[in-house]
Amino acid sequence: MMAPVIEARAAGYSVRGKALVHAASLALDEGRITAIIGPNGAGKSTFLKLLSGELVPDVGQIRSLGTDIGALPPWRLACRRAVMAQASRLAFPFLVHEIVRMGLEGYGARAAGGFGGIVEGALARADAAHLAGRQYQTLSGGEQQRVQFARTLCQLEAGRRIEPRQALLLDEPIASLDLCHQLALMDAVREAAHGEGVAVLAVLHDLNLAAHYADYLVAMNGGRIVATGVPSEVMTPGLIRAVFRVDVGAMPDIAGPAILPQFCRRIDEPTAA
Amino acid sequence: MSAMLSDLSTVVVLASRARQRVRLAMGISALALGVLAALSIANGAVSVPLADLPRILFGAGEGAERYSLVVLNIRLPRTILVMLVGAALALSGAIMQGLFRNPLADPGLVGVSSGAALAAGITIVLGDLIFGGRAGSLPFALLPLGAFLGGLASTFLLYGIATRRGRTSIATMLLAGIALGALSGAMSGFLSYLSDDRQLRDLTFWALGSFAGASWTKVSAVAPVLFALVISAPFLARGLNALAIGEAEAYHLGFRVQIIKAGSIVLVALAVGVSVAAAGVIGFVGIVVPHLVRLMLGADHRTLLPLSAMGGAVLLIAADLVARSVVAPAELPIGIVTAAMGAPFFLWLLLRRELGIE
Ligand SMILES: Nc1ncnc2c1ncn2[C@@H]1O[C@H](COP(=O)(O)OP(=O)(O)OP(=O)(O)O)[C@@H](O)[C@H]1O
Numbered sequence: 008m009m010a011p012v013i014e015a016r017a018a019g020y021s022v023r024g025k026a027l028v029h030a031a032s033l034a035l036d037e038g039r040i041t042a043i044i045g046p047n048g049a050g051k052s053t054f055l056k057l058l059s060g061e062l063v064p065d066v067g068q069i070r071s072l073g074t075d076i077g078a079l080p081p082w083r084l085a086c087r088r089a090v091m092a093q094a095s096r097l098a099f100p101f102l103v104h105e106i107v108r109m110g111l112e113g114y115g116a117r118a119a120g121g122f123g124g125i126v127e128g129a130l131a132r133a134d135a136a137h138l139a140g141r142q143y144q145t146l147s148g149g150e151q152q153r154v155q156f157a158r159t160l161c162q163l164e165a166g167r168r169i170e171p172r173q174a175l176l177l178d179e180p181i182a183s184l185d186l187c188h189q190l191a192l193m194d195a196v197r198e199a200a201h202g203e204g205v206a207v208l209a210v211l212h213d214l215n216l217a218a219h220y221a222d223y224l225v226a227m228n229g230g231r232i233v234a235t236g237v238p239s240e241v242m243t244p245g246l247i248r249a250v251f252r253v254d255v256g257a258m259p260d261i262a263g264p265a266i267l268p269q270f271c272r273r274i275d276e277p278t279a280a
Numbered sequence: 281m282s283a284m285l286s287d288l289s290t291v292v293v294l295a296s297r298a299r300q301r302v303r304l305a306m307g308i309s310a311l312a313l314g315v316l317a318a319l320s321i322a323n324g325a326v327s328v329p330l331a332d333l334p335r336i337l338f339g340a341g342e343g344a345e346r347y348s349l350v351v352l353n354i355r356l357p358r359t360i361l362v363m364l365v366g367a368a369l370a371l372s373g374a375i376m377q378g379l380f381r382n383p384l385a386d387p388g389l390v391g392v393s394s395g396a397a398l399a400a401g402i403t404i405v406l407g408d409l410i411f412g413g414r415a416g417s418l419p420f421a422l423l424p425l426g427a428f429l430g431g432l433a434s435t436f437l438l439y440g441i442a443t444r445r446g447r448t449s450i451a452t453m454l455l456a457g458i459a460l461g462a463l464s465g466a467m468s469g470f471l472s473y474l475s476d477d478r479q480l481r482d483l484t485f486w487a488l489g490s491f492a493g494a495s496w497t498k499v500s501a502v503a504p505v506l507f508a509l510v511i512s513a514p515f516l517a518r519g520l521n522a523l524a525i526g527e528a529e530a531y532h533l534g535f536r537v538q539i540i541k542a543g544s545i546v547l548v549a550l551a552v553g554v555s556v557a558a559a560g561v562i563g564f565v566g567i568v569v570p571h572l573v574r575l576m577l578g579a580d581h582r583t584l585l586p587l588s589a590m591g592g593a594v595l596l597i598a599a600d601l602v603a604r605s606v607v608a609p610a611e612l613p614i615g616i617v618t619a620a621m622g623a624p625f626f627l628w629l630l631l632r633r634e635l636g637i638e
């Protein structure tokens with residue numbers, strides 16, 4: 008059996024004696040979307056930072072293709088996995104295409120040449136092509152998020168020549184997107200997983216989207232993984248009640264309209280420039 | 281044909297337009313630098329006819345001997361030193377801003393220069409004690425070394441205080457910089473009570489900045505450092521670009537963040553140390569020039585660093601011309617001129633409120 012692109016083996020992390028993640032184990036499979044759900048403060052972002060190599064676990068191990076992640080040089084790791092953080096702020100007035108191009112800067116010297124079109128392709132797949140010449144800091148929150156997503160796509164596309172087995176780690180990638188762009192971004196993520204064989208891990212707060220798009224679901228609470236499996240097994244009223252303290256299942260007794268998006272029927276028109 | 285058209289995509293067009301603007305800016309600043317350098321060589325107590333300059337500089341013809349002494353021994357080293365120090369200061373400002381992820385970081389503003397000046401002062405006083413106070417016994421190389429160590433210590437201290445978990449608090453940085461500057465100033469003031477007249481003159485020189493003592497020796501001390509800075513800038517530039525999105529992000533993109541940060545700190549300390557040793561504390565060049573470059577050409581450090589170096593040379597040589605002409609035949613300390621130009625600029629930056637200060 009081949010070793011997974013990224014894998015946590017009983018990895019734990021604590022700050023000042025307080026465990027934020029307890030000995031969590033998870034293997035990211037290629038071609039599959041794994042979604043993490045869980046309440047605020049459950050340790051989802053911390054776990055993702057462990058998997059990305061940003062944080063070093065106190066106990067256990069994070070391995071990539073059989074090697075401890077800390078032993079890999081950063082540029083090699085960058086060819087193998089791209090990361091989109093929950094929030095990031097830019098220090099200087101960069102243009103959008105410069106930000107996306109940074110996806111191929113980290114190891115540009117080692118894989119010089121032949122990157123034409125990657126930036127543009129990534130921008131298009133994140134529906135941000137019309138923003139290429141804008142100043143990043145002047146974009147709306149959702150637009151910024153799409154540009155960051157384009158940056159990760161750009162990094163994967165460029166790194167694929169060196170590392171064909173890849174992972175994409177996304178921390179709440181659709182948190183500030185409108186309904187249409189939520190679906191569009193998740194479709195692009197699905198294309199990366201199912202079409203290109205990328206192992207995707209996404210932290211999601213929208214349970215409907217998580218259930219719809221995830222091939223594999225991980226529920227976290229209090230720093231522990233409390234349930235794993237296919238969405239239909241994990242997403243039960245009992246688990247939702249235990250983890251989120253909300254009753255679900257019956258038709259809610261609400262006065263206003265309830266929106267249930269028709270996932271398969273997204274009207275696919277690119278945003279006007 | 282259609283393949284060529286599709287190659288001319290938005291991103292490619294944007295990038296090539298940017299390259300054109302950079303080339304234009306390079307050309308303009310090189311031109312300005314040439315003109316200002318010629319003026320700087322020609323102007324002074326003995327004014328040299330501009331038309332004679334080429335003959336004096338590139339092999340003496342008749343009538344050139346009259347001026348060649350003053351040009352070759354006084355004006356030329358001074359002009360070159362001013363350009364080198366201007367470039368080093370602007371470059372170190374740009375690198376420091378990238379390191380702190382904030383456009384307000386400037387070695388002069390946040391106490392790095394005064395730390396370097398204090399260390400230089402200590403070197404003078406201690407050096408005289410050790411070397412017995414014989415005039416001229418202090419090797420010039422000790423001063424840049426002392427100033428470099430002082431700059432290094434201040435930068436490390438500042439970074440340690442202002443940066444927690446990869447985030448630099450701009451308020452903490454500026455306040456800590458004020459405190460560090462004040463502390464260095466107080467200690468420099470204390471030093472002045474321990475020093476004799478000659479040392480005192482030297483100490484005042486550090487505090488306000490001056491090129492009056494320019495010499496080929498100083499040029500030969502600054503030039504290698506600036507050369508090292510210019511050589512390493514392109515490697516640093518991509519890392520600083522990534523750092524602008526965030527420290528974690530830079531690591532995710534494949535950069536060795538610790539090396540970029542350590543390299544930046546050492547380069548800034550080197551540039552500031554050697555500049556302070558050669559010309560004293562000269563403020564605001566490091567903040568004005570990179571900001572103007574960013575305003576005109578964008579934030580990409582690959583253009584920001586070289587153009588800041590050019591711009592710094594242009595700005596400082598202009599300031600030196602002003603310093604020499606306002607109260608001629610005497611001259612102002614150049615730090616006064618750059619502060620008079622830079623402080624209002626800094627206030628204007630604050631008023632524009634586009635800096636994201638919290
Ligand atoms: N450096 C730290 N020091 C102390 N506590 C921390 C630190 N970082 C995170 N925590 C705590 O650890 C817990 C888990 O944080 P984490 O960011 O992983 O949560 P999360 O599941 O991503 O939440 P959210 O849904 O709000 O993004 C939180 O209670 C948080 O307050």
Ligand SMILES: [Mg+2]
Pocket residue numbers: 051052053093178
């Ligand atoms: Mg989180």
